[in-house]
Amino acid sequence: MSDEALIVLDKVNKWFGPLHVLDNVNLTVAKGEVVVVIGPSGSGKSTLCRAINRLEPINDGTITFDGKPLPAEGRPLARLRSEVGMVFQSFNLFAHKTILQNVMLGPTKVRKEKPAVVRDRAMGLLERVGIANQAEKYPAQLSGGQQQRVAIARALAMQPKALLFDEPTSALDPEMVGEVLDVMTSLAKEGMTMVVVTHEMGFARHAANRVVFMADGQLVEQAPPAEFFANPKSDRAKDFLSKILTH
């Protein structure tokens, strides 16, 4: 992790109608840092995550990625998104493409790389997430955990500068959560910049550099995981942790 900031949110505001879903959010993510965003449902965590690659436009404030403000639309925005990988709660693998095609699509169509080169890289990534032997199958033929690992490989195929995870394990059966978190943990160890919205407190504890706690659209508290889980400062965080950690 370096001191150089990669993602900077400055006084970001967003409303869904009357709902103030992001309330003056300031957040800086350094290169190589793993930031885990936690908080109760409806606190704006997902919106925050999606705002970083502008899948969710914001109403006010600025978001800077790698020194440049987010482009508003068109090709510059597409180029930025190609540098920021995103992993969704519902995987969103392209249903009409095979696993291998899913991973190769971005590099070949967006970056116009040669299919032969991309193919090797894609197979390497599938190997890494443990799905290489399923490369010719279609997404619907895989389990949720496998699909999510493919989704991570698809994001990695673009060789992104950062990865965003929007509740990557929330739609998985419990026994499949581990295999996805394993991949994420190894990425974190390798120094990938990651913003992870999750309810997996175990992952937050052992893989995060920093835990960010959100409630009601506000960024209430942030601290290294050990400190946050042992000594939450805000009442909201104490209340939240008491509800999830007592069971």
Add this chain to the structure above:
Amino acid sequence: MDVFSDPANRDVYITGFLWILKLTLAGGVGALVLGVVLAAMRVSPVPVLRGFGTAWVNIFRNTPLTLIIFFCYFGLFSTLGLSLVDDIDLNNFWLGVIGLSVYTAAFVCEAIRSGINTVPPGQAEAARAIGMTFFQTLTIVVLPQAGRAVIAPLGSILIALCKNSTIVGTIGLMESSNAMKDLINANGNAVIPIFLVFAGTFAVVLIPTGYAFGWLANRLAVKR
């Protein structure tokens, strides 16, 4: 069945259905291409294109095909002087193809658009998230899935197009309905057999077409 043992009559019959076949194929290609473009316009973020697509659908879907074909002949050809080829039959054929295409495209557009609605929004989101442009998202991810979802309705549209192509007979093309009229005029004693042969030919071709599209729809369906 004596009528069809006369080679001259058989020729009228065959020529008639060949025109129908050509009208259906050319009109089908035209309508499919136009319809997909219109559907893309209707879901695009550009208001002018959306408006154009909507206007096209509303105008052509709600105008009788006979009027559209008449307009192609009397409007485009007679008044505006749009002559596509020198041969009068071929010219009528292409005028008919234009009319059938612009009309059927409205239905294709709406079928494709309903197909687009069957594609989960997450698919387009994932495409945008890896850096695809709107056009790439549409052509690589959304439309292929939308198209597969609406193969069966597109089959119905093709069947309707095939039968509708008889309307090009109103501007003088000797397609099947004109051929039938001629044969009936010349063979007043065999009205029912002639009618049955012409109607039966449509049924024999179109019933398997319907089943073929049903089979294709199943085979190409996107598993989710």
